[in-house]
Amino acid sequence: MSIGTRVRQYREAKNWSQEDLAMRLDTTQTTISNIESDKNIPNSLLLNKIAQELEVDINDLLDDKSNVIFSNNEFKDSSSAIHQYRPIINMQSPELIESILKNQEQLTKLIEVQSKLIESLLKKG
Incomplete structure (x- = not known):
């Protein structure tokens, strides 16, 4: 199901x-x-x-118990159990990567602003 x-x-x-x-x-x-x-x-x-x-x-x-069938404590078809959940991982992976890249961009901008601020403070001092 x-x-x-x-x-x-x-x-x-x-x-x-x-x-x-x-x-x-x-x-x-x-x-x-x-x-x-x-x-x-x-x-x-x-x-x-x-x-x-x-x-x-x-x-x-x-x-989905029908996709994981045990026989003598072994998977009969472990690949079907693994493939069942692969779409969820693939669906969120692009979103996760996009989120990480956005965070990296924000961090880069923050570091640039901080560097300029420190630079201007050192020039004044």
């Missing part, structure tokens, strides 16, 4: 519309629809917010 299907089931259990959930998450109904129809996989931050609003553990949204 997919993340989107689980989100829909938990949302419907609360008798909420997609719009109700979207409003609680400060997002759009289209976003919720795309998640529930598996067109988009939410990043970890949004997934965490969804779990909080639906009052479920985030692992309940991620858990």
